[in-house]
Amino acid sequence: MTMQIAGRIVTPDGVVEDGHVTIDGALISSVGAGSPDGAERAAWVLPGFVDIHNHGGGGHTFTTGDPDSARAAAAFHLRHGTTTVLASLVSSPFALMRDATAAFLPLVREGVLGGVHYEGPYLSGARCGAQNPDFLRAPDTDELAALIALGEGAVRMMTIAPELPGALDAIKLLASHGVAAAVGHTDAPYDVTRAAAEAGATVATHLFNGMRPVHHREPGPVLALLDSPGVICEVVADGVHLHDGTLSFVAGAARGGYALVTDAMAAAGMPDGAYELGGLSVVVADRVARLAANGSIAGSTLTMDAALRQAVGAGIPVVDASRATSWTPARAVGLSGILGAITPGLRADLVLLSEDLQVTGVVRAGVFQ
The missing domain is CATH 3.20.20.140 (Metal-dependent hydrolases)
Incomplete structure (x- = not known):
């Protein structure tokens, strides 16, 4: 199953303004610019x-x-x-x-x-x-x-x-x-x-x-x-x-x-x-x-x-x-090769936040919780 989440994406390199994360199954497949139609939206998208x-x-x-x-x-x-x-x-x-x-x-x-x-x-x-x-x-x-x-x-x-x-x-x-x-x-x-x-x-x-x-x-x-x-x-x-x-x-x-x-x-x-x-x-x-x-x-x-x-x-x-x-x-604790960042290939663990950093959604291993 593939899904996309859009917003300000916080990656190890900084913030992708008006970007999106593509999730394929349990993993992050890509991070890119723009907000595709049908994407879930949040003000901020951070690693879980x-x-x-x-x-x-x-x-x-x-x-x-x-x-x-x-x-x-x-x-x-x-x-x-x-x-x-x-x-x-x-x-x-x-x-x-x-x-x-x-x-x-x-x-x-x-x-x-x-x-x-x-x-x-x-x-x-x-x-x-x-x-x-x-x-x-x-x-x-x-x-x-x-x-x-x-x-x-x-x-x-x-x-x-x-x-x-x-x-x-x-x-x-x-x-x-x-x-x-x-x-x-x-x-x-x-x-x-x-x-x-x-x-x-x-x-x-x-x-x-x-x-x-x-x-x-x-x-x-x-x-x-x-x-x-x-x-x-x-x-x-x-x-x-x-x-x-x-x-x-x-x-x-x-x-x-x-x-x-x-x-x-x-x-x-x-x-x-x-x-x-x-x-x-x-x-x-x-x-x-x-x-x-x-x-x-x-x-x-x-x-x-x-x-x-x-x-x-x-x-x-x-x-x-x-x-x-x-x-x-x-x-x-030795988990950085598996999770902890919005990077292709890592586990799709994300937290969606409002402008004032209140949690609006949580994704773990590609599934909304």
Whole structure:
């Protein structure tokens, strides 16, 4: 089946004004100028959003390993333009990580999920944020190798604090299997963070958040990650995790590029109230999720379309913000040869937007959702 969608088409090279995308089956076949008769129209046509850090939404969670809940959470974010989402676990016992990986593997094969992200449990107790401290532990390469083997390619990323004993060996193991090693929830000094990048770490988990802050005599992880050309920096663009000025700074300073992520939890799209994350009680008020025990930020209620609008509102051009919601995160987790851009031969994942960047339609693998 062939169809065409017309509007301002955002490609890796810029914007095709009054252009169109031709879709043949599940793939993009061409991008050209003009608006053919019968084409579906939108003000903006962007690549489908790729969210590489997401714990749930719409009242559903990825963190328990329940496949029905995962399917529902992915469907919620799909309605907001996220055509590829990683199911992010939080720090958990090995048994839960193992069972969740096995449960999510069929969803990855089906295309409901883009893969699995382990945010922990190899994290710093001093910078654990909303991670359950009862489940934190030192890196175990045997445990990690077993999870990677079980995932059969579904494990796409793992967040690690590089100062922990054995962390650099774990990062090297991840890199050797094509799994993105992300630096996060860390109290590491500058030189240890640079060593992690040299060992193969390629992502910074929600930069600034869950990290030792910058100091002029000990720059810490933030500046080391920003200055590493091989590291893509995640940023949570919700106006809560980062000031818009910080977001704009990262957009200009990250040598390896930056990716917008949601870090969403089950409360995304839901009313304020009481929720749970990794066994910890969370209270959401005025869209902000915090641990009931100490007020630490506990994920977000963000969706990727809202993140795009926040970035544009912070002064980032639409083309650059689009790259940060699609191509760059796809590249971060090894999917850029399959999806993440409006380019012939890639999967036809598109989000249609109004002039004010509200979602008006979503296409995944050539099918309107």
